[in-house]
Amino acid sequence: MKETQISNSEKTFVQKIIAGGHRLDGRIYSETRNLQIAFGSDYGSCMVSLGETKVLAQVSCEVVQPKQIRPNEGIIFINVDISPMAAPQFEANRQTDHTVNLNRLLEKCYKDSKCIDLESLCIVVEEKVWSLRVDVKILNHEGNLIECASIATLAALAHFKRPDVTRVGDKVIIHSIAEKDPIPTVLYHYPVCLTYAIFGSDILLSDPSYIEEAVCMCTFEEGSAGGGLLVVGMNQYKEPCLLDLTGAAIHNVNIVHKAILSASEKGKSVVDVLKKAIISDDTLRLKRVKINYADIITTEHKQSLIKKDISICLKNYNANDINPESDVEMDDDVQIVEPSKYDVVPTLPKTAELKVKAEKSAWIEISSEEDD
Amino acid sequence: MKVKIGDVVLPGDYCDEITADGVKSKVVLGPGLRKEVDHVYIMKAGVLRKRNPNTFWVDSYQKRYVPSRSENVIGIVVQKAGDLYRVDIGGSCTAALSYLSFEGATKKNRPEVQIGDVIYAKMLVASKDMEPELVCVDSHGKKGRLGVLNDGFVFKCSLNLIRKILNPICPLLESLKNEWPFELAAGMNGRIWIKANTMRETIAVGYAILGAEYLSDDEIKTMCTNIASILAGHVS
Amino acid sequence: MVAEDFKDFKLKPMKCELNYLSKSDGSAILAQGETVVLASVNGPLDIKITSQSMEKATLEVLFSAKGGKPNVSDRFKESVIRQTCETAILGCLYPRTGITVTIQELEDFGGLLTCAVNCTCLALLNSGLSMKHVVAAVGCALDDSGNLVLEPTYDQIQSAAATMHFVFDSRAKTLVTGFTTGIFSEGAYDEALERCRAASDLVFDFYREVVATYCKVIG
Numbered sequence: 001m002k003e004t005q006i007s008n009s010e011k012t013f014v015q016k017i018i019a020g021g022h023r024l025d026g027r028i029y030s031e032t033r034n035l036q037i038a039f040g041s042d043y044g045s046c047m048v049s050l051g052e053t054k055v056l057a058q059v060s061c062e063v064v065q066p067k068q069i070r071p072n073e074g075i076i077f078i079n080v081d082i083s084p085m086a087a088p089q090f091e092a093n094r095q096t097d098h099t100v101n102l103n104r105l106l107e108k109c110y111k112d113s114k115c116i117d118l119e120s121l122c123i124v125v126e127e128k129v130w131s132l133r134v135d136v137k138i139l140n141h142e143g144n145l146i147e148c149a150s151i152a153t154l155a156a157l158a159h160f161k162r163p164d165v166t167r168v169g170d171k172v173i174i175h176s177i178a179e180k181d182p183i184p185t186v187l188y189h190y191p192v193c194l195t196y197a198i199f200g201s202d203i204l205l206s207d208p209s210y211i212e213e214a215v216c217m218c219t220f221e222e223g224s225a226g227g228g229l230l231v232v233g234m235n236q237y238k239e240p241c242l243l244d245l246t247g248a249a250i251h252n253v254n255i256v257h258k259a260i261l262s263a264s265e266k267g268k269s270v271v272d273v274l275k276k277a278i279i280s281d282d283t284l285r286l287k288r289v290k291i292n293y294a295d296i297i298t299t300e301h302k303q304s305l306i307k308k309d310i311s312i313c314l315k316n317y318n319a320n321d322i323n324p325e326s327d328v329e330m331d332d333d334v335q336i337v338e339p340s341k342y343d344v345v346p347t348l349p350k351t352a353e354l355k356v357k358a359e360k361s362a363w364i365e366i367s368s369e370e371d372d
Numbered sequence: 373m374k375v376k377i378g379d380v381v382l383p384g385d386y387c388d389e390i391t392a393d394g395v396k397s398k399v400v401l402g403p404g405l406r407k408e409v410d411h412v413y414i415m416k417a418g419v420l421r422k423r424n425p426n427t428f429w430v431d432s433y434q435k436r437y438v439p440s441r442s443e444n445v446i447g448i449v450v451q452k453a454g455d456l457y458r459v460d461i462g463g464s465c466t467a468a469l470s471y472l473s474f475e476g477a478t479k480k481n482r483p484e485v486q487i488g489d490v491i492y493a494k495m496l497v498a499s500k501d502m503e504p505e506l507v508c509v510d511s512h513g514k515k516g517r518l519g520v521l522n523d524g525f526v527f528k529c530s531l532n533l534i535r536k537i538l539n540p541i542c543p544l545l546e547s548l549k550n551e552w553p554f555e556l557a558a559g560m561n562g563r564i565w566i567k568a569n570t571m572r573e574t575i576a577v578g579y580a581i582l583g584a585e586y587l588s589d590d591e592i593k594t595m596c597t598n599i600a601s602i603l604a605g606h607v608s
Numbered sequence: 609m610v611a612e613d614f615k616d617f618k619l620k621p622m623k624c625e626l627n628y629l630s631k632s633d634g635s636a637i638l639a640q641g642e643t644v645v646l647a648s649v650n651g652p653l654d655i656k657i658t659s660q661s662m663e664k665a666t667l668e669v670l671f672s673a674k675g676g677k678p679n680v681s682d683r684f685k686e687s688v689i690r691q692t693c694e695t696a697i698l699g700c701l702y703p704r705t706g707i708t709v710t711i712q713e714l715e716d717f718g719g720l721l722t723c724a725v726n727c728t729c730l731a732l733l734n735s736g737l738s739m740k741h742v743v744a745a746v747g748c749a750l751d752d753s754g755n756l757v758l759e760p761t762y763d764q765i766q767s768a769a770a771t772m773h774f775v776f777d778s779r780a781k782t783l784v785t786g787f788t789t790g791i792f793s794e795g796a797y798d799e800a801l802e803r804c805r806a807a808s809d810l811v812f813d814f815y816r817e818v819v820a821t822y823c824k825v826i827g
Contacts, residue, residue, distance in 0.1 A: 005460060040715060042674075081672065084708045085670075092710075133676065136612070165747040275618060324722070367655050380823055382778060382815055384778040431823065433736055435735070464652040464705040
């Protein structure tokens with residue numbers, strides 16, 4: 001199944017609206033979508049949703065022999081899986097450029113930035129070390145996979161606890177969680193990847209949605225100036241860990257600087273949210289509250305199909321909080337019900353169209369009325 | 373399980389009322405119904421409906437389009453292949469649109485259609501065993517409302533929403549048209565094309581349509597007034 | 609009447625949300641007790657010519673565990689679910705196309721496969737694909753003393769002598785799929801089958817309830 005091609009109408013509309021200082025879903029340029037982190041019953045299992053983009057991450061561990069060149073270090077392995085669940089255009093069990101790119105970026109951000117204390121994962125030098133495996137599963141692709149996946153990876157790593165071990169002579173005993181309290185992974189710093197879509201020469205959109213990403217890359221393929229996705233890895237100390245650019249070369253020097261500045265603020269706030277989520281999860285676990293993914297299923301919606309995020313949005317308005325007795329200010333003359341100037345006329349079968357009523361004034365005359 | 377008209381139905385249920393009607397006169401089985409040897413069985417989850425005198429169907433939720441004859445759809449041109457355009461209509465395969473099936477088109481005089489254009493067309497052939505075919509003219513060779521849609525914005529939604537807003541009893545378009553002018557084309561394949569004077573108004577139309585999916589008629593009316601007052605600047 | 613005696617069975621509490629994923633054509637997240645599964649259905653879609661069938665839609669089922677390397681038991685689950693779905697979906701209405709069902713395990717506290725079958729069925733209902741009937745899976749365990757436990761918990765499964773799982777269709781409650789582990793007598797199997805058959809009513813009622821919550825507004 002090929003990816004649905006983006007139409008010219010969508011492309012020009014999105015470009016125009018962004019040039020005009022707005023976004024399709026009513027956000028401002030630097031606004032991100034709603035971030036939610038949910039933990040599962042196991043340690044190191046979490047589901048992160050960024051707007052409607054959803055990613056599941058699970059950390060598991062096993063004892064293996066260390067690599068020859070690094071005999072006293074544990075191993076970390078990140079595996080990204082994009083199944084057809086994410087979007088119909090993805091095929092099962094097939095490595096695409098997209099998957100490889102995502103995997104590489106996450107490895108760069110978490111392995112190469114040395115944020116995990118690998119030496120603490122060592123049990124017996126040259127013989128036994130812990131190998132951590134992070135499985136990242138993309139559940140729903142609504143744009144900005146990398147940011148969502150990186151938050152999920154980090155949350156899973158920070159949440160994960162490995163079983164305690166004791167050495168008795170040459171033997172190593174691995175204690176189950178019931179026997180001895182498990183040990184959390186040591187993280188020196190918390191890097192997260194933040195994505196910026198570059199439009200034109202100097203517009204930066206943080207957390208681009210699916211259509212914004214598509215339009216952005218389209219602009220690049222057509223060869224017009226600008227158009228690219230800039231990924232900035234940033235930790236909570238405002239230190240950049242990773243920079244990655246897909247798409248057109250950047251002409252404007254300031255844009256990277258601008259992105260890094262904005263990312264440093266955002267990175268910190270994301271890490272704060274993440275830490276808070278982990279702490280509240282920990283306190284719940286101490287109280288022996290059972291935490292389960294079943295909690296994310298909400299039945300409070302009046303209808304179970306209701307969408308939480310509507311992709312096209314007016315700023316500061318939500319259809320779900322409609323107040324029936326809304327006290328919208330109304331001018332007195334608005335109260336008089338005017339006969340409609342426009343009429344829905346069924347034209348061909350199964351179509352309806354808005355038409356200007358024949359006997360009434362046309363659109364142009366509205367302005368002429370004002371001129372009087 | 374045996375069900376009646378107006379019930380919530382699941383696949384595998386059967387309705388004897390339809391069979392009984394079928395003995396007396398001809399009945400029309402719409403989407404979601406299927407006649408097997410003994411009974412009329414339901415194929416989709418939803419509500420069983422009847423329109424007098426003899427039409428039955430199931431109102432169900434669906435996002436993926438399955439082509440069906442004589443429906444008006446919105447497609448995106450993805451390829452020019454010889455004398456055909458391949459149009460993505462959201463179904464399992466692309467639909468064919470001959471360049472001769474435009475108003476006034478001849479072998480010499482080709483219509484101007486580019487890859488990526490949005491097309492409003494009618495399903496001419498839609499059978500499960502054949503490639504779907506589109507036309508942009510009616511049987512008199514006139515284009516009517518069909519053809520290329522310029523500018524504006526296209527978005528996707530569920531197939532139900534299209535049916536809901538095109539239903540004559542739905543107040544959405546009725547309320548919206550009183551507030552500000554716009555153009556709209558709804559494809560039965562779950563795509564809506566909208567165009568208004570300003571971008572803000574276009575977005576407002578799109579938002580009103582998407583927001584209406586799970587609202588009752590009264591709530592839709594309130595929403596339309598609310599949006600209009602935001603647009604007018606009464607409420608920030 | 610055997611079925612009458614089992615009317616007051618309780619299954620684990622079920623909780624479900626449809627249309628959980630915006631990009632899939634149909635999706636459902638279902639919790640049965642503490643076991644949670646997410647399923648998505650895409651189709652009918654265009655697929656490679658080599659895997660197209662002239663007669664009916666090609667069904668592809670993918671099961672993905674929470675973590676770790678893919679293993680044989682995942683493949684087993686895939687084949688069980690694929691065979692079950694093939695009987696339920698009217699694939700002949702969508703020839704030369706593909707239908708992809710993807711299942712993601714979220715929590716496993718016993719009864720993962722039955723939960724996965726039920727969740728897949730809900731996702732199929734949500735996708736609007738034409739189906740012959742709906743299916744309901746119910747599991748039970750036989751403990752050492754020979755007692756049958758309906759919908760066993762995780763601990764009960766670990767200590768059970770045998771577990772039996774059955775999938776029924778909604779038309780005549782005929783057995784669609786059955787899979788068992790362990791050793792048991794013929795009599796125990798028959799009793800388990802009848803009990804599960806009776807309990808499947810609860811699952812069908814639950815489906816109807818879920819559909820009823822949204823179908824009043826979609827029309």
